[in-house]
Amino acid sequence: MSATGGVVRRSLLDDLATSMLALIAERKLAPGDQFEAVRSLAERFKVAVPTVREALRRLEATGAVELRHGSGVYVGPNVGRLVLANPLALAPSPDRLVELLQARALIEPPVAALAAQTRAEVALEQMAKDLDAAAELIASGDHAQLAEVNMDFHRSLAQASGNATLAEVVESVTVVNVREQLEILHIHGDRQADLDEHRAIYDAVRSGDADLAELLTREHLDGVLAVINERLQHP
Amino acid sequence: MSATGGVVRRSLLDDLATSMLALIAERKLAPGDQFEAVRSLAERFKVAVPTVREALRRLEATGAVELRHGSGVYVGPNVGRLVLANPLALAPSPDRLVELLQARALIEPPVAALAAQTRAEVALEQMAKDLDAAAELIASGDHAQLAEVNMDFHRSLAQASGNATLAEVVESVTVVNVREQLEILHIHGDRQADLDEHRAIYDAVRSGDADLAELLTREHLDGVLAVINERLQHP
DNA sequence: ACATGAAAATGATCAGATCACTTGGTCATT
DNA sequence: AATGACCAAGTGATCTGATCATTTTCATGT
Numbered sequence: 001m002s003a004t005g006g007v008v009r010r011s012l013l014d015d016l017a018t019s020m021l022a023l024i025a026e027r028k029l030a031p032g033d034q035f036e037a038v039r040s041l042a043e044r045f046k047v048a049v050p051t052v053r054e055a056l057r058r059l060e061a062t063g064a065v066e067l068r069h070g071s072g073v074y075v076g077p078n079v080g081r082l083v084l085a086n087p088l089a090l091a092p093s094p095d096r097l098v099e100l101l102q103a104r105a106l107i108e109p110p111v112a113a114l115a116a117q118t119r120a121e122v123a124l125e126q127m128a129k130d131l132d133a134a135a136e137l138i139a140s141g142d143h144a145q146l147a148e149v150n151m152d153f154h155r156s157l158a159q160a161s162g163n164a165t166l167a168e169v170v171e172s173v174t175v176v177n178v179r180e181q182l183e184i185l186h187i188h189g190d191r192q193a194d195l196d197e198h199r200a201i202y203d204a205v206r207s208g209d210a211d212l213a214e215l216l217t218r219e220h221l222d223g224v225l226a227v228i229n230e231r232l233q234h235p
Numbered sequence: 236m237s238a239t240g241g242v243v244r245r246s247l248l249d250d251l252a253t254s255m256l257a258l259i260a261e262r263k264l265a266p267g268d269q270f271e272a273v274r275s276l277a278e279r280f281k282v283a284v285p286t287v288r289e290a291l292r293r294l295e296a297t298g299a300v301e302l303r304h305g306s307g308v309y310v311g312p313n314v315g316r317l318v319l320a321n322p323l324a325l326a327p328s329p330d331r332l333v334e335l336l337q338a339r340a341l342i343e344p345p346v347a348a349l350a351a352q353t354r355a356e357v358a359l360e361q362m363a364k365d366l367d368a369a370a371e372l373i374a375s376g377d378h379a380q381l382a383e384v385n386m387d388f389h390r391s392l393a394q395a396s397g398n399a400t401l402a403e404v405v406e407s408v409t410v411v412n413v414r415e416q417l418e419i420l421h422i423h424g425d426r427q428a429d430l431d432e433h434r435a436i437y438d439a440v441r442s443g444d445a446d447l448a449e450l451l452t453r454e455h456l457d458g459v460l461a462v463i464n465e466r467l468q469h470p
Numbered sequence: 471a472c473a474t475g476a477a478a479a480t481g482a483t484c485a486g487a488t489c490a491c492t493t494g495g496t497c498a499t500t
Numbered sequence: 501a502a503t504g505a506c507c508a509a510g511t512g513a514t515c516t517g518a519t520c521a522t523t524t525t526c527a528t529g530t
Contacts, residue, residue: 068481069481070481071481072480
């Protein structure tokens with residue numbers, strides 16, 4: 001029976017979604033932790049199973065939860081994030097891709113400068129790991145994987161700033177259709193130069209030279225951008 | 236391990252969601268257009284209604300579609316966006332809020348500089364409208380609405396850069412829990428000074444003075460940040 | 471100790487029905 | 501003719517209950 005004695009105007013689904021998020025927060029569940037069975041949630045909130053599932057799908061869309069067939073509902077990696085990449089984004093047009101790189105060239109240099117001031121240790125170590133991994137991948141010739149790791153370096157750099165929001169922003173603009181970016185970055189060709197530039201940025205950040213870190217990051221991204229622009233004009 | 240290329244075991248839901256997006260693109264539907272009835276979609280894709288609804292909820296979560304009770308399914312405003320604010324973000328902690336402002340103080344000044352170079356006309360006019368609206372709201376004393384319009388100004392400023400991705404980023408960091416930011420911004424008190432600063436930024440952008448636009452925007456946001464920091468230390 | 475396989479837990483999907491809201495048109499009143 | 505009350509069709513929201521598919525657990529046999 002739906003003897004709604006309440007006053008709530010928001011749809012049942014809105015309440016459900018927020019209630020479940022609150023439940024996750026209340027239990028202090030971290031990404032990866034198992035949440036609760038669908039049927040159990042239905043009983044807990046006194047709603048039908050399909051309704052719970054719709055609410056879960058909503059949460060799942062932004063990475064707040066994950067539904068694993070036969071296993072259960074788990075807390076997703078994006079719970080608590082403020083900014084994220086649109087998981088439903090279609091492949092960007094060349095124009096949009098240039099725009100995206102321009103945005104990165106504008107945002108990441110000052111982030112690198114901040115990273116040189118903050119120098120969050122865990123992130124610095126991750127940057128070093130990324131560099132090592134990139135070196136190996138250059139040797140092994142796995143270019144697809146290399147491009148991924150190169151993106152990882154940029155994300156780790158943002159993490160080193162100590163500002164989670166900035167890290168989310170950078171992650172959002174780097175994760176977006178990495179593959180498309182790679183297609184073009186393959187043209188760049190000089191993977192060793194890329195690695196050297198990354199290493200120089202790392203050194204600048206590690207030594208706390210904010211101005212240098214900013215400059216190197218700007219030159220690095222402008223360089224990539226120049227290559228892409230040139231490539232788009234001469235296809 | 237993430238699926239390293241090759242075979243992708245997409246669930247029925249993944250196919251449904253992407254198929255529906257493709258259908259929207261195929262029909263060249265724009266945000267606000269009516270899409271198709273749930274029952275009709277179920278029949279079209281030969282699946283049950285609850286399944287369609289789950290897929291729609293996924294799309295709805297990122298603003299790709301909207302479900303209006305009794306009316307129909309419509310194309311949402313965020314279809315095609317790359318970066319967006321997490322629609323399920325909870326109220327940020329004070330620390331997170333400071334971080335958010337720091338991120339804005341880092342990102343928006345160079346965006347303002349770019350805006351001064353590009354000067355997208357429609358966005359410039361929108362900035363002027365925002366300023367007028369703000370002036371009226373200061374007179375009428377509607378502070379809640381004023382704070383909204385002030386955020387609109389920052390978004391319009393980003394639009395003027397001509398870079399949609401940057402605009403999305405700025406929109407994402409300004410739309411996030413505006414209310415919480417307002418709570419604190421109310422402390423600022425000097426709403427007239429805020430408006431004056433916005434006007435100065437507008438003038439700098441309008442006249443194409445990139446350096447000045449960047450400087451003024453930085454001072455403006457640093458000022459807000461300083462107030463907030465002070466406020467958090469003396470509650 | 472190990473491998474096997476049944477059983478339980480859990481998500482995925484289906485089918486049909488009923489309730490609630492929106493919209494557009496009908497029709498009486500003015 | 502303009503207005504407003506009312507009704508009916510279309511559509512989303514939610515429920516009930518069942519069946520299929522996958523994962524996990526654990527008793528069992530070797």
